[in-house]
Amino acid sequence: MKNLTRPLPPLKSVRLLDQLRERIRYLHYTISTEQTYVYWVKGFIRFHGLRHPAEMGRAEIEAFLSWLANERRVAVSTHKQELSALLFLYGKVLGVDLPWMNDIGRPRTKRRLPVVLTPDEVARLLCLMAGEHRLLAQLLYGTGMRINEGLQLRVKDIDFERRTVIVREGKGGKDRAVMLPESLIRPLREQLARARVLWADDCRCGRAGVEMPDALARKYPRAGTSWAWFWVFPQADVSVDPRSGVVRRHHLYDQTFQRAFKRAVTCTGLTKLATPHTLRHSFATALLQSGYDIRTVQELLGHADVATTMIYTHVLKVGGGGVRSPMDALPAPGLSP
Structure with a gap:
């Protein structure tokens, strides 16, 4: 079966967060989603000492999500927001396929x-x-x-x-x-x-x-x-x-x-x-x-x-x-x- 998904156009922005905003707007996400994704990507980067997400992978993502759940004790909905933000960042902005993301435990909504x-x-x-x-x-x-x-x-x-x-x-x-x-x-x-x-x-x-x-x-x-x-x-x-x-x-x-x-x-x-x-x-x-x-x-x-x-x-x-x-x-x- 052919993949009918249209490839995304090249990004024009240089800075990572600007690239994130550019891709969100291209896909017609709401302004509230844009603000939320930018907030959580910033938090992810700061948590790992301002390292670029392209240099990080599964271990860093799991460490951040674990910190949110165990130390910050965030709500299930907040945990899912952060996970969605990282999936969007790696998949739509950095163009990195993360098949192991399916193995990461997702919090169950009560x-x-x-x-x-x-x-x-x-x-x-x-x-x-x-x-x-x-x-x-x-x-x-x-x-x-x-x-x-x-x-x-x-x-x-x-x-x-x-x-x-x-x-x-x-x-x-x-x-x-x-x-x-x-x-x-x-x-x-x-x-x-x-x-x-x-x-x-x-x-x-x-x-x-x-x-x-x-x-x-x-x-x-x-x-x-x-x-x-x-x-x-x-x-x-x-x-x-x-x-x-x-x-x-x-x-x-x-x-x-x-x-x-x-x-x-x-x-x-x-x-x-x-x-x-x-x-x-x-x-x-x-x-x-x-x-x-x-x-x-x-x-x-x-x-x-x-x-x-x-x-x-x-x-x-x-x-x-x-x-x-x-x-x-x-x-x-x-x-x-």
Whole structure:
């Protein structure tokens, strides 16, 4: 069988980390993946006294991964991130085949029950948030979107007539459609009115348009400055694009929203370790509790495998809809059975 994999083009950069960034961008990885891979490759190099990775091999990689697991005691997901970063570095940047990588022990992911908020807890939490942060939290809970999917919404992705929100390039690069909560139609129209003021200001000042996916900026040069492609949740200030160096308006930063969400959780007095992603878990659990079938919830969440969605059925079994504890069937103290 012929190998149909296209060879990667020669790298133009000279420095290793620049080569890493160049290859990541050529393969259209996200900026967050680029930052993560660069961080871990830097850590690997520093751990071995600034030696070049081309001079190192299996022993050095195993030593670093062992240090992370035993000394730093990093989480399984972090361990896998580092392993993926090194696989990318050696395979895609240095062009080194590492067949022995399959022999390296990979940490097993433990199945954890997600943190889920009750409708009352969600309502209390939302009351302590304000402005666009509150609206974004409402949208995440009302649609089940991931935080980045909500932040990256464009004006064209909201269909008020059909009560639909189109999620573009979700996890796995897939598009999907979710419901637009009727209670959020008016707040979203008001949010778009505020966003349009910023868009008009950018047009008046002749600023570069918003970031466009892949090569659309070259194919449609004016699309980035159009209202249809503008962010639903734009950042109040313009910033420098970390990849192109162009000054433009980015969407709301995830760190800003996460801090606002954390403050609200603290103020509610909740002991649950809730994060913005908890709203997605709460959305799925609420739908299942309302009687919607598992396949419908799977499609709304954008899960590739229904087994991933099934975790929420375990939450329901543990909660109020599960088996009655025998403790509750015991007679009261002092009473005869």
